[in-house]
Amino acid sequence: MFLYLNDILISIFLMSVNKKEIFFEKLRFSVVNSEFTKLIISNKRDKLSDLNKTDIVPVIIKKVYKLSFIYHYKTKDITKNFEPDESEIQILKLLTEDFLNAELFTTNEIIRLYLSKQKSSAKINISEPVFKPVVSLNHDRNKQKRVILKNNIWLRELDVTNSEDVLKKDMHNKYRQINKYLEVIENMIINKISLQSLKIADAGSGKGYLTFALYDYLKNSLKKDVKITGIEFRQELVDMCNQISEKAGFRDLNFVRGTIIDADLTGVDIFIALHACDTATDEAIYKGIKANASYIAVAPCCQKQIRKQMNVTNAMASLTKYGILKERQAVILTDGLRALILEAYGYNTKVFEFISTEHTPKNIMIVAEKSNKKNNSEKILKNINDIKQMFGIEFHYLEKLLNEKKRTK
Numbered sequence: 001m002f003l004y005l006n007d008i009l010i011s012i013f014l015m016s017v018n019k020k021e022i023f024f025e026k027l028r029f030s031v032v033n034s035e036f037t038k039l040i041i042s043n044k045r046d047k048l049s050d051l052n053k054t055d056i057v058p059v060i061i062k063k064v065y066k067l068s069f070i071y072h073y074k075t076k077d078i079t080k081n082f083e084p085d086e087s088e089i090q091i092l093k094l095l096t097e098d099f100l101n102a103e104l105f106t107t108n109e110i111i112r113l114y115l116s117k118q119k120s121s122a123k124i125n126i127s128e129p130v131f132k133p134v135v136s137l138n139h140d141r142n143k144q145k146r147v148i149l150k151n152n153i154w155l156r157e158l159d160v161t162n163s164e165d166v167l168k169k170d171m172h173n174k175y176r177q178i179n180k181y182l183e184v185i186e187n188m189i190i191n192k193i194s195l196q197s198l199k200i201a202d203a204g205s206g207k208g209y210l211t212f213a214l215y216d217y218l219k220n221s222l223k224k225d226v227k228i229t230g231i232e233f234r235q236e237l238v239d240m241c242n243q244i245s246e247k248a249g250f251r252d253l254n255f256v257r258g259t260i261i262d263a264d265l266t267g268v269d270i271f272i273a274l275h276a277c278d279t280a281t282d283e284a285i286y287k288g289i290k291a292n293a294s295y296i297a298v299a300p301c302c303q304k305q306i307r308k309q310m311n312v313t314n315a316m317a318s319l320t321k322y323g324i325l326k327e328r329q330a331v332i333l334t335d336g337l338r339a340l341i342l343e344a345y346g347y348n349t350k351v352f353e354f355i356s357t358e359h360t361p362k363n364i365m366i367v368a369e370k371s372n373k374k375n376n377s378e379k380i381l382k383n384i385n386d387i388k389q390m391f392g393i394e395f396h397y398l399e400k401l402l403n404e405k406k407r408t409k
């Protein structure tokens with residue numbers, strides 16, 4: 001009875017004061033009392049806007065409490081950190097100019113604010129969280145090393161560390177690359193995927209550095225229910241990786257001998273192919289699309305197929321006559337067209353620098369997320385054709401694979 005009366009009183013109170021103000025009161029209170037866990041700002045005012053959503057989480061940077069804003073644009077994410085006062089101004093700005101909804105998660109409540117586009121009215125809904133979240137102040141989390149050196153069997157077996165678990169002299173870049181890779185996969189895929197158990201395939205797994213790292217991090221650090229298969233055509237690497245996996249006690253990580261094009265990807269949620277040479281990356285994207293994978297992540301290398309085909313006869317020819325510029329243009333065209341083809345096939349795609357060129361020249365990564373919304377395929381395919389024409393390209397190998405209907409696996 002008391003609860004019922006209390007609910008009525010709260011409703012009357014909520015009806016009578018400005019809902020937006022209540023929301024900001026709750027926000028301020030949660031920040032001051034360290035109860036703030038997350039704020040998601042969504043539902044674009046302008047559906048054509050490039051900014052899709054903004055996530056805000058608390059962080060401690062150099063001992064200062066800040067809110068970290070992750071602005072999710074169509075093709076990139078941008079992170080900016082603000083102190084609480086400035087954060088409030090930024091949130092107000094986002095809700096006034098860009099978005100209509102805000103979902104505030106605190107340790108005790110979930111507060112949802114719905115603004116109306118036409119009217120100045122707003123609705124607010126307050127509920128209890130199903131799980132009590134723990135406030136994690138990611139102390140420069142993205143700079144933290146996700147791969148732990150101590151007692152790490154696979155790092156030792158792969159000669160990254162010595163018997164004292166110290167990084168070998170020439171392995172610092174490799175270690176940096178592995179950690180950066182985990183940061184990217186965690187932020188761009190794992191934090192977004194809602195599946196309870198994950199089936200991942202990693203094609204062209206090679207010596208398995210990145211495959212072991214991903215498995216160890218997801219299974220043992222993030223406690224995910226995950227199964228990973230490494231696919232590699234060199235039998236000696238498959239045998240070596242299976243031995244290391246067994247030694248490390250990684251029950252759900254195994255390696256199989258096979259080619260990307262013939263890989264069985266039934267039920268695979270995330271399909272990864274890193275540094276698979278030239279058209280092997282196209283085969284990987286093709287297989288991921290055919291398998292309807294929720295995520296496809298590739299880090300292409302050696303973009304030869306397009307370079308050989310480029311036959312520029314327009315004004316651009318005066319630029320591509322320089323070998324190095326032609327080479328770079330071929331990289332842009334190969335990977336840009338891959339990203340567009342993925343979009344034409346219903347994926348939202350991001351292209352970004354995976355690790356700075358000082359560590360490796362093979363530094364572009366494409367991450368594609370299966371979208372529920374229909375992309376305008378016709379328009380994208382026309383765009384692809386215009387680009388091909390501009391550079392005298394007859395075909396892109398990925399397109400060719402997708403157009404050959406007979407391959408179904």
Ligand SMILES: C[S@@+](CC[C@H](N)C(=O)[O-])C[C@H]1O[C@@H](n2cnc3c(N)ncnc32)[C@H](O)[C@@H]1O
Binds near residue numbers: 237
């Ligand atoms: C450059 S290594 C990359 C290894 C690992 N993915 C990484 O990024 O550290 C490429 C590996 O892919 C394998 N590979 C290349 N083409 C392949 C294909 N079509 N099918 C299966 N494996 C392939 C090669 O044998 C090699 O071990």
